[in-house]
Amino acid sequence: xxxxxxxxxxxxxxxxxxxxxxxxxxxxxxxxxxxxxxxxxxxxxxxxxxxxxxxxxxxxxxxxxxxxxxxxxxxxxxxxxxxxxxxxxxxxxxxxxxxxxxxxxxxxxxxxxxxxxxxxxxxxxxxxxxxxxxxxxxxxxxxxxxxxxxxxxxxxxxxxxxxxxxxxxxxxxxxxxxxxxxxxxxxxxxxxxxxxxxxxxxxxxxxxxxxxxxxxxxxxxxxxxxxxxxxxxxxxxxxxxxxxxxxxxxxxxxxxxxxxxxxxxxxxxxxxxxxxxxxxxxxxxxxxxxxxxxxxxxxxxxxxxxxxxxxxxxxxxxxxxxx
Amino acid sequence: xxxxxxxxxxxxxxxxxxxxxxxxxxxxxxxxxxxxxxxxxxxxxxxxxxxxxxxxxxxxxxxxxxxxxxxxxxxxxxxxxxxxxxxxxxxxxxxxxxxxxxxxxxxxxxxxxxxxxxxxxxxxxxxxxxxxxxxxxxxxxxxxxxxxxxxxxxxxxxxxxxxxxxxxxxxxxxxxxxxxxxxxxxxxxxxxxxxxxxxxxxxxxxxxxxxxxxxxxxxxxxxxxxxxxxxxxxxxxxxxxxxxxxxxxxxxxxxxxxxxxxxxxxxxxxxxxxxxxxxxxxxxxxxxxxxxxxxxxxxxxxxxxxxxxxxxxxxxxxxxxxx
DNA sequence: ACGCATCACTGAAGCGTTTAAGTCTATTTG
DNA sequence: CAAATAGACTTAAACGCTTCAGTGATGCGT
Numbered sequence: 001x002x003x004x005x006x007x008x009x010x011x012x013x014x015x016x017x018x019x020x021x022x023x024x025x026x027x028x029x030x031x032x033x034x035x036x037x038x039x040x041x042x043x044x045x046x047x048x049x050x051x052x053x054x055x056x057x058x059x060x061x062x063x064x065x066x067x068x069x070x071x072x073x074x075x076x077x078x079x080x081x082x083x084x085x086x087x088x089x090x091x092x093x094x095x096x097x098x099x100x101x102x103x104x105x106x107x108x109x110x111x112x113x114x115x116x117x118x119x120x121x122x123x124x125x126x127x128x129x130x131x132x133x134x135x136x137x138x139x140x141x142x143x144x145x146x147x148x149x150x151x152x153x154x155x156x157x158x159x160x161x162x163x164x165x166x167x168x169x170x171x172x173x174x175x176x177x178x179x180x181x182x183x184x185x186x187x188x189x190x191x192x193x194x195x196x197x198x199x200x201x202x203x204x205x206x207x208x209x210x211x212x213x214x215x216x217x218x219x220x221x222x223x224x225x226x227x228x229x230x231x232x233x234x235x236x237x238x239x240x241x242x243x244x245x246x247x248x249x250x251x252x253x254x255x256x257x258x259x260x261x262x263x264x265x266x267x268x269x270x271x272x273x274x275x276x277x278x279x280x281x282x283x284x285x286x287x288x289x290x291x292x293x294x295x296x297x298x299x300x301x302x303x304x305x306x307x308x309x310x311x312x313x314x315x316x317x318x319x320x321x322x323x
Numbered sequence: 324x325x326x327x328x329x330x331x332x333x334x335x336x337x338x339x340x341x342x343x344x345x346x347x348x349x350x351x352x353x354x355x356x357x358x359x360x361x362x363x364x365x366x367x368x369x370x371x372x373x374x375x376x377x378x379x380x381x382x383x384x385x386x387x388x389x390x391x392x393x394x395x396x397x398x399x400x401x402x403x404x405x406x407x408x409x410x411x412x413x414x415x416x417x418x419x420x421x422x423x424x425x426x427x428x429x430x431x432x433x434x435x436x437x438x439x440x441x442x443x444x445x446x447x448x449x450x451x452x453x454x455x456x457x458x459x460x461x462x463x464x465x466x467x468x469x470x471x472x473x474x475x476x477x478x479x480x481x482x483x484x485x486x487x488x489x490x491x492x493x494x495x496x497x498x499x500x501x502x503x504x505x506x507x508x509x510x511x512x513x514x515x516x517x518x519x520x521x522x523x524x525x526x527x528x529x530x531x532x533x534x535x536x537x538x539x540x541x542x543x544x545x546x547x548x549x550x551x552x553x554x555x556x557x558x559x560x561x562x563x564x565x566x567x568x569x570x571x572x573x574x575x576x577x578x579x580x581x582x583x584x585x586x587x588x589x590x591x592x593x594x595x596x597x598x599x600x601x602x603x604x605x606x607x608x609x610x611x612x613x614x615x616x617x618x619x620x621x622x623x624x625x626x627x628x629x630x631x632x633x634x635x636x637x638x639x640x641x642x643x644x645x646x
Numbered sequence: 647a648c649g650c651a652t653c654a655c656t657g658a659a660g661c662g663t664t665t666a667a668g669t670c671t672a673t674t675t676g
Numbered sequence: 677c678a679a680a681t682a683g684a685c686t687t688a689a690a691c692g693c694t695t696c697a698g699t700g701a702t703g704c705g706t
Contacts, residue, residue, distance in 0.1 A: 006439070006462060008692060008693085009692065009693065010692080010693095018655080018656090019655070019656050019657075020656095020692090020693080020694095021655075021656065021657080021658095021693095021694080021695080022654080022655055022656075024693070024694060024695085025654090025655085025694095025695095028694095031653080031654070031655080032653095032654065032655075033653080033654065033655095036654080036655085048458075050436060050437065050439060051692085051693075052439055052440065052691090052692055052693070053437075053439055053440045054377060054380045054381050054386065054439070054440040054691085054692080054693090055381055055661090055691065055692035055693040055694090056692080056693055056694075057377045057661095057693090058377050058378055058381050058660095058661050058662070058663085058691085058692080058693070058694090059660080059661055059692075059693040059694040059695080060661085060693080060694055060695085061661075061694095063377065065420075073406045073409070073410070074406070076399070076402075076597075079399075079402045079403075079406060080402075083396045083397070083402060083423070086396070086421060086422075086423060087396070087423060087425070090423075095420065095422070096421065097388075097418065097420060098409060098419065098421050099409075099418070100406070100409060100410060100413075102410070113373065114373065114376075116329070116373060116375055116376055116377070117375065117376045117377040135371075139329060219596075220596040220597070220599070220600065221596070247597065247600055250600060251599070251600050254600075273542075273543040273544070274399075274543070274570065274597055274601075276543070276574065277543065277570055277573060277574050277577075277601060278597075278600060278601060331662060331663090332662065332663065333662080341685075341686090342685070342686050342687075343662085343663080343664095343686095344663095344664080344665080344685075344686065344687080344688095345684080345685055345686075347663070347664060347665085348664095348665095348684095348685085351664095354683085354684070354685080355683095355684065355685080356683080356684065356685095359684080359685090374662085374663075375661090375662055375663070377661085377662080377663090378661070378662030378663040378664090378691090379662080379663055379664075380663085380691095381661085381662080381663070381664090381690095381691045381692070381693090382662075382663040382664040382665080382690080382691055383663075383664055383665085383691090384664095384691080647706100648705105648706090649704105649705100649706100650703105650704085650705090651702105651703085651704080651705100652701105652702085652703075652704090653700105653701085653702075653703090654699105654700095654701085654702100655698105655699085655700090655701100656697105656698085656699075656700100657696105657697090657698080657699095658695100658696095658697095658698100659694105659695090659696085659697100660693105660694085660695090660696100661691105661692105661693090661694085661695105662691105663690105663691090664689105664690085664691085665688100665689090665690085666687105666688095666689085666690095667686105667687085667688090667689100668685105668686080668687075668688100669684105669685085669686075669687090670683105670684090670685085670686095671682105671683090671684090671685105672681105672682090672683085672684105673680105673681080673682075673683095674679105674680085674681070674682085675678105675679085675680075675681085676677105676678100676679090676680095
């Protein structure tokens with residue numbers, strides 16, 4: 001509370017009889033003799049000096065922070081992704097500033113716009129086609145996860161082959177003999193023509209499926225409510241566009257006394273660790289590979305190395321007991 | 324990538340024929356005429372001007388960022404807590420810088436020390452008794468969640484009545500007739516005499532229980548491995564100090580073909596939303612209340628309002644099917 | 647012994663804001 | 677009507693660091 005003033009670089013300079021510049025160099029191991037470096041280190045430790053990241057950032061133009069703009073942190077899988085990215089960034093001496101668009105394209109735009117003082121941005125776009133992305137990507141390195149940003153010059157993209165993922169899921173369900181299904185996609189304010197939705201419609205037509213397409217929030221309680229409305233219409237199977245939503249369906253099914261997969265088959269999407277425990281059949285994206293690739297791309301870009309690589313993740317089907 | 328330069332306040336000043344100071348005031352609605360304000364607003368919008376948070380922070384001494392130092396983000400409950408706090412902070416125009424001590428007191432110290440340029444700190448301490456807390460708390464407002472920081476002058480504390488929580492869990496298990504139990508606490512590098520451990524030992528003695536105390540990581544896969552080692556010793560019940568660990572036990576039990584709670588009862592701690600789905604009996608802490616209280620305290624303190632309140636959370640028992 | 651690098655460091659400008667103090671005009675007040 | 681007051685700005689000094697362009701000393705080759 002006391003907000004005690006911390007030591008500045010000037011005080012260290014005074015203590016060692018050097019100039020502030022020399023101290024600055026010494027602390028970062030540049031341009032100084034071994035001996036001076038040692039002396040400075042000692043004095044700094046003595047005074048409890050710790051460089052002020054704000055001042056450093058203003059002077060150097062680099063903050064060491066990477067913004068992580070998540071589509072919706074209510075989704076457990078995205079939580080896991082965020083934690084993984086934060087952890088991996090730390091190994092590069094960088095910190096993640098985690099932001100949550102909460103499924104709202106408007107908020108996504110606001111957050112992306114306000115985001116300065118960040119060396120790079122990793123984004124799981126809610127609205128990949130939005131008009132503001134090119135402008136953002138022009139002012140700092142942007143790496144997109146999930147969907148590409150078609151109109152922006154990103155520093156890299158780790159995209160999911162959602163077309164293949166949807167096909168895989170729907171073919172699997174169709175192969176089990178299901179014709180009448182429901183599809184639950186995450187609720188998001190006004191994002192028309194989402195790529196995933198388009199894929200679902202196309203595949204439904206191709207496979208001659210009767211689908212009831214609805215939206216659901218990612219929170220367990222809220223998703224359960226939506227599912228409780230849906231299940232009485234007795235779809236043969238429910239395909240959820242995130243494991244979090246699928247958990248809600250499982251919960252609702254149990255509350256209604258429906259057996260899974262007997263009365264209703266349930267499929268998820270993403271493969272959160274908990275899915276292995278609850279037996280959810282789901283489409284798997286390799287989260288570790290995604291984390292690793294995204295971090296590598298954004299770190300390279302923030303160092304000025306140009307990559308602009310597009311890495312495509314292939315889906316895999318994890319069959320368990322729910323479908 | 325182009326790193327296109329954004330407009331500065333000076334350019335807005337030039338465009339309007341005012342001084343930078345006037346623009347600064349106008350943009351924050353102070354000391355200027357309505358008319359000038361409007362003119363500045365328009366010019367700023369035109370130029371796409373957005374204040375640089377770094378420079379603003381250096382000049383004003385406030386960043387709008389609150390540090391959130393989590394004990395271990397592998398724990399799903401702590402993930403949920405972090406997401407909730409970030410979301411709630413946003414309503415106060417503040418951002419959360421989420422950091423993960425990963426159960427390591429050493430890392431906790433490093434992170435806490437480096438943490439400057441943050442208006443306040445919310446921490447779920449790994450090592451509440453550590454010697455560096457007083458120093459940290461002196462340089463910025465600190466709010467502790469979970470365990471209090473006994474030696475530091477914090478700006479507030481939202482503590483869990485772990486004594487009551489442990490008693491509740493152990494009495495419940497004892498009441499079910501269990502004598503031989505195992506307790507799984509989160510792995511953390513070298514933190515001696517953790518309060519929770521002490522409570523467990525005391526209660527074990529009082530209730531005359533035979534307990535096998537072990538540690539486990541919070542990740543599902545890793546926790547499952549530990550549990551797979553433990554379960555063959557056939558404890559009557561396993562009490563886990565986090566739901567995440569309990570999930571691992573449930574998984575291992577299923578892998579080994581043990582019925583829950585028939586062959587082994589499992590109890591968790593924290594009450595993550597998923598526990599309602601997997602039927603985990605657990606000790607509940609009201610996460611929404613905790614989030615709300617912690618944010619309120621840290622925001623008040625970062626505004627200079629002194630509170631220093633200690634809020635104690637009472638445990639509740641959520642009985643489900645696993646014990 | 648001479649020029650030429652190299653090394654170790656210093657001086658000072660700047661990064662883009664905020665903010666305390668000061669200036670000038672217009673208005674109010676005794 | 678002089679003096680005090682308020683309003684609307686401007687000036688300039690921070691904020692704490694980095695970094696560019698020097699400045700003397702040394703070491704080196706010839």
